[in-house]
Amino acid sequence: xxxxxxxxxxxxxxxxxxxxxxxxxxxxxxxxxxxxxxxxxxxxxxxxxxxxxxxxxxxxxxxxxxxxxxxxxxxxxxxxxxxxxxxxxxxxxxxxxxxxxxxxxxxxxxxxxxxxxxxxxxxxxxxxxxxxxxxxxxxxxxxx
Numbered sequence: 001x002x003x004x005x006x007x008x009x010x011x012x013x014x015x016x017x018x019x020x021x022x023x024x025x026x027x028x029x030x031x032x033x034x035x036x037x038x039x040x041x042x043x044x045x046x047x048x049x050x051x052x053x054x055x056x057x058x059x060x061x062x063x064x065x066x067x068x069x070x071x072x073x074x075x076x077x078x079x080x081x082x083x084x085x086x087x088x089x090x091x092x093x094x095x096x097x098x099x100x101x102x103x104x105x106x107x108x109x110x111x112x113x114x115x116x117x118x119x120x121x122x123x124x125x126x127x128x129x130x131x132x133x134x135x136x137x138x139x140x141x142x143x144x
Contacts, residue, residue, distance in 0.1 A: 001120060002028040004043050005081070007053035008060075009033055015083060015105035016053060024113045027120075034060035042072050049119060051103065054082040054090065061091040079103055079119055 003023075007016060012031065023029040030044055034056050037043075043050070050073070057080075064070055070092070079101040080090065103115050 001048040002030065002044065002046050003049050003051055003116075004047050004076075005029055005031045005051045005053070006034065006037060006056055007031060007081070008035075008056045011053050011055055016081070019081060019103075019105035019107075019112070022107075022109045022112055024109075024116050027116060034063070038063060038067060038069070041067075041069060043076065047076055049077045049079065051079050051081050052090070054080055054084070057090050065092065077119070081105055 005020065012020070020029060020031060029051075030047075032040070032043075038060070064073060081103045083105060101115070101119050103112070103119075107115065
C-alpha cells in the first residue's frame, strides 16, 4: 500500500529521517512537502493513507483551506507523526481529539511495522471539515 508522508524539508531530519528510512518495506512511502501538495493539488494515485508531521500541518492548514484542498485531504485516513508525548489536536481537526493514530518517529522498526499494520487494518475515522469555505454562491431566480 502507498502512504504519503506530508513533511516539509526543514523538519525532515533526525528522527523523521529515521522514520522514513525505517518505514516497512512491504508498503510504499512517498514524502511530500506542503508546497508540493499545494502545487500538485492532490496525492499520487492509489494513496491509501496520509501521515502528517505535526508542524507541517499546522503551518500549511490555512493554505490548504484557502485553496480548497480540504476535501482532497478527507479522501484518505490520516495519522499524525509527532515527537510530542502529549497530543494536541491538529488545526482544523479538534473534533477528532483522540481518534487519530499517533506515530512516534523514533519508534523501532518492529514498533513501526505494528503501528502501520494496525493503521491499515482499521484506519482512523474520517473527518468532515466545515464546508462554509467551499460554498458556491447561487443566484436566486424570480418565478415567472
